[in-house]
Amino acid sequence: xxxxxxxxxxxxxxxxxxxxxxxxxxxxxxxxxxxxxxxxxxxxxxxxxxxxxxxxxxxxxxxxxxxxxxxxxxxxxxxxxxxxxxxxxxxxxxxxxxxxxxxxxxxxxxxxxxxxxxxxxxxxxxxxxxxxxxxxxxxxxxxxxxxxxxxxxxxxxxxxxxxxxxxxxx
Amino acid sequence: xxxxxxxxxxxxxxxxxxxxxxxxxxxxxxxxxxxxxxxxxxxxxxxxxxxxxxxxxxxxxxxxxxxxxxxxxxxxxxxxxxxxxxxxxxxxxxxxxxxxxxxxxxxxxxxxxxxxxxxxxxxxxxxxxxxxxxxxxxxxxxxxxxxxxxxxxxxxxxxxxxxxxxxxxxxxxxxxxxxxxxxxxxxxxxxxxxxxxxxxxxxxxxxxxxxxxxxxxxxxxxxxxxxxxxxxxxxxxxxxxxxxxxxxxxxxxxxxxxxxxxxxxxxxxxxxxxxxxxxxxxxxxxxxxxxxxxxxxxxxxxxxxxxxxxxxxxxxxxxxxxxxxxxxxxxxxxxxxxxxxxxxxxxxxxxxxxxxxxxxxxxxxxxxxxxxxxxxxxxxxxxxxxxxxxxxxxxxxxxxxxxxxxxxxxxxx
Numbered sequence: 001x002x003x004x005x006x007x008x009x010x011x012x013x014x015x016x017x018x019x020x021x022x023x024x025x026x027x028x029x030x031x032x033x034x035x036x037x038x039x040x041x042x043x044x045x046x047x048x049x050x051x052x053x054x055x056x057x058x059x060x061x062x063x064x065x066x067x068x069x070x071x072x073x074x075x076x077x078x079x080x081x082x083x084x085x086x087x088x089x090x091x092x093x094x095x096x097x098x099x100x101x102x103x104x105x106x107x108x109x110x111x112x113x114x115x116x117x118x119x120x121x122x123x124x125x126x127x128x129x130x131x132x133x134x135x136x137x138x139x140x141x142x143x144x145x146x147x148x149x150x151x152x153x154x155x156x157x158x159x160x161x162x163x164x165x166x167x168x169x170x
Numbered sequence: 171x172x173x174x175x176x177x178x179x180x181x182x183x184x185x186x187x188x189x190x191x192x193x194x195x196x197x198x199x200x201x202x203x204x205x206x207x208x209x210x211x212x213x214x215x216x217x218x219x220x221x222x223x224x225x226x227x228x229x230x231x232x233x234x235x236x237x238x239x240x241x242x243x244x245x246x247x248x249x250x251x252x253x254x255x256x257x258x259x260x261x262x263x264x265x266x267x268x269x270x271x272x273x274x275x276x277x278x279x280x281x282x283x284x285x286x287x288x289x290x291x292x293x294x295x296x297x298x299x300x301x302x303x304x305x306x307x308x309x310x311x312x313x314x315x316x317x318x319x320x321x322x323x324x325x326x327x328x329x330x331x332x333x334x335x336x337x338x339x340x341x342x343x344x345x346x347x348x349x350x351x352x353x354x355x356x357x358x359x360x361x362x363x364x365x366x367x368x369x370x371x372x373x374x375x376x377x378x379x380x381x382x383x384x385x386x387x388x389x390x391x392x393x394x395x396x397x398x399x400x401x402x403x404x405x406x407x408x409x410x411x412x413x414x415x416x417x418x419x420x421x422x423x424x425x426x427x428x429x430x431x432x433x434x435x436x437x438x439x440x441x442x443x444x445x446x447x448x449x450x451x452x453x454x455x456x457x458x459x460x461x462x463x464x465x466x467x468x469x470x471x472x473x474x475x476x477x478x479x480x481x482x483x484x485x486x487x488x489x490x491x492x493x494x495x496x497x498x499x500x501x502x503x504x505x506x507x508x509x510x511x512x513x514x515x516x517x518x519x520x521x522x523x524x525x526x527x528x529x530x531x532x533x534x535x536x537x538x539x540x541x542x543x544x545x546x547x548x549x550x551x552x553x554x555x556x557x558x559x560x561x562x563x564x565x566x567x568x569x570x571x572x573x574x575x576x577x578x579x580x581x582x583x
Binding site: 005029031032035038054055058059061062065066067069070073074077127128 | 198270272273303304305308309311312315316318319322323326338341345365
């Protein structure tokens with residue numbers, strides 16, 4: 001993390017991430033907002049790379065920039081009333097307060113943490129196999145709970161979209 | 171073992187340059203020089219490839235369809251792609267007034283980025299990898315999901331219902347076919363124990379077995395899923411001209427359309443490269459790579475699979491969108507899941523019981539039998555209700571035909 005190239009990369013990525021996150025709130029067009037959100041996700045993936053977390057970075061692009069964003073785009077596309085504009089809503093004041101509170105908590109934790117202890121020697125390591133071992137040995141219960149949750153969500157989605165009249169389909 | 175014929179095409183000068191730079195300059199200089207040379211090499215291969223592929227594709231499909239194809243510009247029409255490019259560049263670039271002007275020019279550039287980045291992780295030769303990522307396979311999947319996003323932006327910003335329909339078809343197909351693709355790309359990773367492309371190629375060289383022999387069903391599933399993701403003819407419902415004009419690039423003219431077209435060809439090369447590296451031994455060819463430069467073998471394999479893609483495009487008719495969706499969800503995904511179970515058990519037996527490496531030979535035989543049985547059983551039994559074909563010739567009035575609505579009556583429930 002001390003090399004000049006890494007520091008330059010960090011600042012470029014930080015400006016990209018925060019700038020596009022700001023644009024999400026500023027732009028009027030909802031589709032543009034989602035596209036800026038995707039840019040922000042990609043910036044976060046770049047920040048993960050500067051932290052030598054290659055697996056998390058690629059998964060960030062795959063899940064957030066590739067899948068979650070598509071879900072959001074479709075949600076906007078298929079919702080007739082809110083299709084185009086980022087109109088002001090009555091909840092903007094309390095939601096801004098909530099966002100500010102979350103931001104303050106994150107900044108507080110970031111300042112309080114002793115980062116020198118948390119960091120390693122800063123070399124690229126094979127993080128994927130370590131994450132796999134951690135998921136299947138000490139954290140197997142949360143992993144399974146998450147899987148069951150996803151299965152429940154999928155079954156729920158199928159139940160919701162199933163037509164009411166039970167037709168004998170092919 | 172040193173190569174018997176040392177020549178300019180072995181890239182040995184580059185190795186000497188690298189050694190000289192490492193001894194005489196800082197690490198950063200070596201890094202930058204290697205990055206620039208590698209990028210130039212990949213850009214040359216892809217740029218030339220896009221031009222050559224236009225000609226190859228049109229000539230070969232012409233031959234398949236019993237016509238001549240382009241044969242006027244230059245010998246055998248080889249200069250036709252150049253003429254096409256010049257024509258496209260000087261064409262008037264039209265933009266609909268109602269389009270989203272901020273986004274409209276973005277997608278032709280955006281689709282290029284993942285297509286080019288794909289080539290970074292390929293192993294062209296033992297030490298010739300542009301970026302040897304530990305998570306190479308996952309990286310390839312992440313890139314393919316970005317492509318569909320760019321195409322969605324193209325369809326949305328055109329503000330044209332056919333373009334949007336095409337874009338939504340692309341997204342639906344990408345989501346559907348990404349699932350079997352991820353599940354099949356998992357199986358080489360399971361066997362090799364690494365996600366790095368060069369690691370998987372090394373596994374195949376070390377054990378002298380192509381993963382295609384160990385994993386016959388995943389190869390087939392990957393071939394189908396990749397063809398569908400490419401939007402090429404058996405699965406080009408995103409630009410089905412008889413249904414939705416030209417799909418997501420309806421409103422793009424001139425070189426902007428040309429870029430979409432070039433990206434399609436580059437992506438075909440990328441898919442062929444993934445196929446060659448993950449399943450067919452990459453740059454190795456059972457010892458022949460000692461005599462022929464490995465990168466030539468790799469490019470030959472890429473073009474072998476690319477010719478297969480052209481063959482598919484020239485011979486198969488377009489599928490309907492519901493057929494394609496059903497094929498992904500009801501056939502490819504269950505097949506891929508059953509295969510993951512089989513492969514996991516085999517790898518577990520091999521690694522945990524520390525069986526002799528000769529067991530891989532047994533796995534080849536077992537998997538060939540199991541795979542054939544699985545495919546046959548799958549299409550005979552599990553999919554019987556989708557494809558019920560008569561077993562013998564019968565007269566129409568022997569078959570119970572569902573009564574059709576009378577002409578003029580209301581359609582629907």
